[in-house]
Amino acid sequence: MGRIQFDHLTKQFGETVAVEDLTFDIEDSEFLVLVGPSGCGKSTTLRMLAGLETPTSGDLYIADEHMNYRVPQNRDIAMVFQDYALYPHMTIRENIRFGLEEEPGYTEAERDERVEDVAETLGIDDLLDRKPGELSGGQQQRVALGRAIVRDPEVFLMDEPLANLDAKLRTQMRTELQRLQEELDVTTVYVTHNQTEAMTMGDRIAVLNDGRLQQVGEPLELYHAPENQFVAGFIGEPMMNFLHGDRSEEGFVGEYIEYPFDERLERAVGDAADLVLGIRPEAIDVRHAGESASQSLGPHEFRMTVTVTETHGDQNVVTLTHAEDEASHDTIRAVTDGMHIVNAGESVIVTVEPDAVHVFDGETGEALCNRRLETARELTI
Amino acid sequence: MTTHDTTETTESAVDPSEEGIDWQTKLRYFLNSDFVRSSPYWGIPFIIMGIAVYGGIGYNLAISFTDYAGIARPSFSSLDLEMYRRALADESFRAAAFQNFVLLVGFTSISLGLGLFLAVLLDYGIRYKETIQTIYLLPMALSFVVTAQLWLWMYSPGNGVLNIFVTALGFDSIDWLGDPRIALAAVIFALVWQFSGYAMVVFLAGLQSLPDDQFEAAKVDGASTTKTYVRIIVPQLKQASVGAAVVLMLFALKAFDFLYAITGNYRPPNGTDILATLMVREAFQYGQWAYGAAIATMLLLLSLAVIAPYLIFQHRQGSL
Numbered sequence: 028m029g030r031i032q033f034d035h036l037t038k039q040f041g042e043t044v045a046v047e048d049l050t051f052d053i054e055d056s057e058f059l060v061l062v063g064p065s066g067c068g069k070s071t072t073l074r075m076l077a078g079l080e081t082p083t084s085g086d087l088y089i090a091d092e093h094m095n096y097r098v099p100q101n102r103d104i105a106m107v108f109q110d111y112a113l114y115p116h117m118t119i120r121e122n123i124r125f126g127l128e129e130e131p132g133y134t135e136a137e138r139d140e141r142v143e144d145v146a147e148t149l150g151i152d153d154l155l156d157r158k159p160g161e162l163s164g165g166q167q168q169r170v171a172l173g174r175a176i177v178r179d180p181e182v183f184l185m186d187e188p189l190a191n192l193d194a195k196l197r198t199q200m201r202t203e204l205q206r207l208q209e210e211l212d213v214t215t216v217y218v219t220h221n222q223t224e225a226m227t228m229g230d231r232i233a234v235l236n237d238g239r240l241q242q243v244g245e246p247l248e249l250y251h252a253p254e255n256q257f258v259a260g261f262i263g264e265p266m267m268n269f270l271h272g273d274r275s276e277e278g279f280v281g282e283y284i285e286y287p288f289d290e291r292l293e294r295a296v297g298d299a300a301d302l303v304l305g306i307r308p309e310a311i312d313v314r315h316a317g318e319s320a321s322q323s324l325g326p327h328e329f330r331m332t333v334t335v336t337e338t339h340g341d342q343n344v345v346t347l348t349h350a351e352d353e354a355s356h357d358t359i360r361a362v363t364d365g366m367h368i369v370n371a372g373e374s375v376i377v378t379v380e381p382d383a384v385h386v387f388d389g390e391t392g393e394a395l396c397n398r399r400l401e402t403a404r405e406l407t408i
Numbered sequence: 409m410t411t412h413d414t415t416e417t418t419e420s421a422v423d424p425s426e427e428g429i430d431w432q433t434k435l436r437y438f439l440n441s442d443f444v445r446s447s448p449y450w451g452i453p454f455i456i457m458g459i460a461v462y463g464g465i466g467y468n469l470a471i472s473f474t475d476y477a478g479i480a481r482p483s484f485s486s487l488d489l490e491m492y493r494r495a496l497a498d499e500s501f502r503a504a505a506f507q508n509f510v511l512l513v514g515f516t517s518i519s520l521g522l523g524l525f526l527a528v529l530l531d532y533g534i535r536y537k538e539t540i541q542t543i544y545l546l547p548m549a550l551s552f553v554v555t556a557q558l559w560l561w562m563y564s565p566g567n568g569v570l571n572i573f574v575t576a577l578g579f580d581s582i583d584w585l586g587d588p589r590i591a592l593a594a595v596i597f598a599l600v601w602q603f604s605g606y607a608m609v610v611f612l613a614g615l616q617s618l619p620d621d622q623f624e625a626a627k628v629d630g631a632s633t634t635k636t637y638v639r640i641i642v643p644q645l646k647q648a649s650v651g652a653a654v655v656l657m658l659f660a661l662k663a664f665d666f667l668y669a670i671t672g673n674y675r676p677p678n679g680t681d682i683l684a685t686l687m688v689r690e691a692f693q694y695g696q697w698a699y700g701a702a703i704a705t706m707l708l709l710l711s712l713a714v715i716a717p718y719l720i721f722q723h724r725q726g727s728l
Contacts, residue, residue: 077624078627078628079624079627079628098627099627099628100627100628100629100630100631104628105628106624106625108624108625109621110619110621112619112621112622112624114622114644115644116643116644125626125631125639126628126630128630128631129629129631130630174625174629178629
């Protein structure tokens with residue numbers, strides 16, 4: 028029904044390529060999040076789906092029907108805009124009803140009833156006779172949703188719908204949106220630049236950069252098995268640490284550290300020369316160096332200095348530099364347990380298990396090896 | 409003792425309204441008040457406006473109650489409403505008032521309608537907006553006198569451009585300004601030519617201030633272009649329309665210079681006499697000062713009647 032297919036879809040504005048050769052499918056009743064930095068082409072993709080832009084080349088299918096040149100009203104879609112785009116001179120009732128007026132198959136009374144029903148679902152039935160200007164941001168957001176839901180479309184398109192809400196309301200609306208989508212069982216394409224929204228809401232995530240699709244997959248797949256360095260860096264907060272260096276006999280040599288590879292890494296990396304080591308902040312174990320400064324370190328242990336500690340309560344984000352060159356800007360960030368406090372200036376010993384290391388090709392950014400997930404651990408994630 | 413005295417003075421300085429303060433302290437407080445200290449800023453315009461505008465209006469009103477005519481000095485000994493009664497009974501006054509009304513309604517509504525139409529067309533997507541905008545606004549840069557002269561040539565019964573077209577199509581040439589039945593329409597047309605560009609610019613500014621997603625939301629909602637404009641866009645131009653309408657109506661009420669320039673004397677073409685021309689003619693041609701003043705007062709009341717709804721509208725919107 029609401030299956031969406033992109034087939035080599037490309038959009039150019041003059042010389043600028045906004046979206047390049049996009050090919051992937053969105054399954055029926057799936058919640059897909061399109062995510063990427065600003066200017067990556069995610070909004071353009073959504074607008075092509077909505078029929079507000081015409082693709083330069085390639086094909087676009089909704090419910091197996093070719094959509095390239097079809098006007099928005101014949102696509103059976105509904106869109107929620109970032110600024111809500113409510114009509115300020117109309118009451119909430121008229122706003123929600125407006126989209127329904129062009130839908131065939133309703134009598135006037137049925138239309139009124141449908142508006143009431145939708146308003147009730149969203150908890151805005153007591154606001155129906157007010158104007159948008161009298162509503163709070165969260166209420167306007169609900170009206171915008173109501174306007175989309177009332178038409179009972181095949182596909183919902185959402186363009187950063189939560190961007191204008193404050194943090195607390197955003198979290199609340201995030202949950203509510205997911206509940207609604209599940210209830211209505213409608214294919215949803217959700218655009219955002221916020222990786223937290225992407226991770227928490229999407230059934231699957233499509234990461235775009237510079238108009239190109241980087242990877243499509245389930246949130247944890249993107250998190251643990253990114254296909255390239257961009258996806259690895261974009262998904263996850265705090266961001267994955269990247270160390271640039273070269274291949275050596277034992278493994279990896281960076282400016283300050285040498286990291287010997289185990290058999291698994293050795294095999295995966297092969298003879299690629301230019302390497303980037305990727306380590307998630309939570310995969311770094313930090314422990315106090317203790318008295319004996321000269322104690323011998325294991326092959327995957329390093330002595331480092333804490334420069335900044337950010338306490339979050341449940342966890343601490345620790346910024347570390349190399350012990351011998353504290354002025355260096357080449358820092359890595361680690362996440363420690365909330366009760367495990369290390370202070371700025373303290374000398375610590377850092378352990379990075381080879382199983383938790385990602386290796387990327389320094390030239391292409393392609394992932395050569397992703398972290399290893401034990402089956403048992405995979406289940407508990 | 410000395411200490412006690414000091415305390416007392418301090419207390420009275422804290423509360424100036426307390427009884428028993430000497431007049432010097434009161435004066436000092438008065439001179440230091442915001443009202444006095446800000447007076448140089450509002451006082452000068454207040455005095456100039458008071459004398460030049462409201463003084464003039466007041467004197468005009470006073471004159472209108474007298475029988476002032478000719479070169480004698482006005483006598484304020486007997487004040488009555490005779491001039492107003494005379495005006496209301498006068499056939500030419502009623503004709504002028506009626507024509508003024510037609511001009512007001514016709515000119516304003518046509519200019520607004522045409523302006524809105526042009527603005528919507530431009531906004532809908534003709535490129536190089538800036539240039540085109542200027543083309544339509546250009547007539548506004550001309551003075552009334554130039555417009556009048558231009559249209560006088562256009563309307564010329566012998567070799568005017570319009571008559572060349574009319575005769576080329578096989579009709580008899582028309583005396584546009586000489587025929588009382590069509591003279592008013594011809595005047596309205598010329599004024600519309602001059603002012604529709606203004607209305608367009610006001611509407612265009614209103615249209616361009618609307619965010620794109622209003623159009624896009626309507627498009628996704630399935631509304632046709634016509635429906636989008638009629639239901640979504642134009643209703644949001646209420647503020648702009650009211651503003652433009654007031655300006656145009658005030659122009660219509662005092663379109664004296666245009667009509668004066670068409671003939672070069674105090675009598676405009678037959679059928680186009682309005683209150684402003686009648687007033688000037690009565691006063692400055694015939695020396696009927698009191699009568700002219702009475703017409704002027706009624707014209708002022710009409711103008712106020714036009715502005716009042718606008719002010720009320722603004723007040724309701726909370727911008728006044």
